[in-house]
Amino acid sequence: MHGLAFDIAHMLAGFLVLTSFMMLYQDRLSALINALAIQAAVLGASVAWQAVIQEAPHLYITALLALVFKAVVIPMALRRIIRQLGIHREIETVGGTGLTMLAGIGLVALALQVVLPVTAGSDAVAREDIALALSVVLLGLLMMVTRRNAVSQVVGFMSLENGIVLAATGARGMPLVVEISVAFSVLIAFIVVGIFLFRIRERFDTVDVQALDRFRGERR
Numbered sequence: 671m672h673g674l675a676f677d678i679a680h681m682l683a684g685f686l687v688l689t690s691f692m693m694l695y696q697d698r699l700s701a702l703i704n705a706l707a708i709q710a711a712v713l714g715a716s717v718a719w720q721a722v723i724q725e726a727p728h729l730y731i732t733a734l735l736a737l738v739f740k741a742v743v744i745p746m747a748l749r750r751i752i753r754q755l756g757i758h759r760e761i762e763t764v765g766g767t768g769l770t771m772l773a774g775i776g777l778v779a780l781a782l783q784v785v786l787p788v789t790a791g792s793d794a795v796a797r798e799d800i801a802l803a804l805s806v807v808l809l810g811l812l813m814m815v816t817r818r819n820a821v822s823q824v825v826g827f828m829s830l831e832n833g834i835v836l837a838a839t840g841a842r843g844m845p846l847v848v849e850i851s852v853a854f855s856v857l858i859a860f861i862v863v864g865i866f867l868f869r870i871r872e873r874f875d876t877v878d879v880q881a882l883d884r885f886r887g888e889r890r
Contacts, residue, residue: 675723679795679840682716683802686836687778690809690829694774697761699752699821703745706825710740713832716799720839723795729839736835744828752821764816773816777808799840806833 689709696702714737721729763770785801810830814823 675719676795676798678719679716679723680798680802682712682719683799683836683840685712686716686832687802687805687809690806690813690833691771691774693825693829694770694809694813694816695767697763697767699761699819700749702761702822702825703748703752706748706828707741707745709829709832710736710744713836714741716836717839720799732835732839736832740828740832748821748825761817761819761822764818770812770816774809774812777812778805781805781808796840800837803833803837803840806830806836809833 686709689705689712692705693702693709696705714733717729717736718733721727721733781804782801785804786797789797789800807830810826810828810833813826813829817823817826
């Protein structure tokens with residue numbers, strides 16, 4: 671059973687890294703949000719499997735929160751924001767998609783190189799999950815840095831938070847109150863970001879970060 675538990679947990683965590691690369695590769699907002707929803711669904715499945723192998727029923731609540739809010743509610747809200755802001759165009763990246771993907775591969779290699787030696791004496795499932803979770807976090811940060819559109823940067827932030835949840839559950843879970851507070855904190859932050867995006871659009875008629883930087887320079 672341990673071998674099967676390891677294989678399934680490792681496969682699900684690997685899928686999360688794969689969906690992170692899917693998001694880095696996308697050049698349209700609609701496809702990017704679809705990839706985020708897929709990643710959230712995979713996260714829910716991964717956390718549910720951790721609940722099974724750890725015999726931790728409270729993790730089922732975390733899995734349900736991921737499926738309901740991150741895989742359904744937040745993607746729907748992002749699509750609505752895109753429609754209301756009138757954003758229907760390609761995502762601009764810093765350096766191009768190819769260089770971003772190469773940088774992502776390097777970050778995954780770095781995460782594995784850093785985590786695996788340090789956790790050599792830990793449980794095999796937790797060790798692999800933490801290494802892959804750090805990869806998801808770093809790829810989320812990379813997306814936030816390389817995307818010029820504010821909406822895509824929000825998606826990068828959500829992906830980063832998914833990696834944190836994976837790491838916490840892989841390391842034998844978080845207290846339930848912490849899980850719920852984190853989930854609602856992310857939801858509140860998302861609402862605030864949505865309002866912020868509308869205000870940016872209303873004031874500057876764009877959500878392109880590069881355009882906002884140019885405008886700021888002109889006002890100096």
